[in-house]
Amino acid sequence: MSRAPLGAGLELDFERPAASAPHEPEPPELRGLVGADVLLSRGWRGQDADHRLHCVALPSLWLPGLERPILDAASALARRELALPRLEPGPIAEGPPFRQPWRGPDAVGLHLLGFAGDRPVICSHACLGSSCAPLDLALVGGASTAPQSPAWVRALEGAAAAPRTTALGAAALFVAVSAVILLRRPRPGRGAL
DSSP states (O other): OOEEEEETTEEEOOOOOTTTTEEEOOOOOOOOOOTTTEEEEEEEEEEEEEEEEEEEOOOOOTTTTHHHHHHHHHHHHHHHEEEEEOOOOOOBBBBEEEEEEETTTEEEEEEEEEETTTEEOOOOOOOTTTTOOOOOOOEEESOOOOOOOOOHHHHHHHHOOHHHHHHHHHHHHHHOOOOOOHHSOOOOTOOOO
């Protein structure tokens, strides 16, 4: 088993494929992902299999439920980068780390989603070829729970959970601000001698 540090105490454990030689794969193109960084790019080629392993740190804003869209984006990126006609994602195992296997024509792979501090990190393995099997991967260390949403997001979630109370509070705030503005406005004709 090999171990690669990914930052903030998060590490990736992986087993190098047997009977394969290392090579440098092209890192994934992350166009449109502002603030994303490639943390790891490794590859191995064997007689009938080409393995690629990439880890990417994403921007730090996290909201509960984002695991599915992030893993869907990872699958779309893998499909594009590997030029697969289709890619079928499997079920998502609860996490963190969240795990999702996938399968395509003559290809198999696995996505792992964990957290280095408050930053989501996704590691994806792909194996192309007739004798492919997913690598044994594990994210260790890092955050054992998903980071908490920012305070302003939690406030919006609370407001959405109680719409009547939110509407009454907003109306009361509007009336109070309007009253202060009306009382403080200058009045023509007052104070002139």
